Amino acid sequence: MKKKHQCSICSKETEKGLYLLQVFICESCEAEMIQTSTDDPKYDYFVKQMSKAHKSMIPS
Ligand SMILES: [Zn+2]
Numbered sequence: 001m002k003k004k005h006q007c008s009i010c011s012k013e014t015e016k017g018l019y020l021l022q023v024f025i026c027e028s029c030e031a032e033m034i035q036t037s038t039d040d041p042k043y044d045y046f047v048k049q050m051s052k053a054h055k056s057m058i059p060s
Pocket of ligand 1 (some may be wrong): 007027
């Protein structure tokens with residue numbers, strides 16, 4: 001049985017994806033992020049979701 005990870009952006013569970021700053025991102029979100037330019041409001045959303053997930057993982 002392969003281990004599944006939950007995507008921090010779309011909450012989808014998948015085996016395919018990567019860890020960015022210890023935050024798991026699925027293949028499709030990764031592809032979307034790459035295609036999104038930094039001045040796109042969607043990019044802000046990705047960054048927010050990622051920092052939220054990152055913060056919840058590391059207690060300060
Ligand atoms: Zn995703």
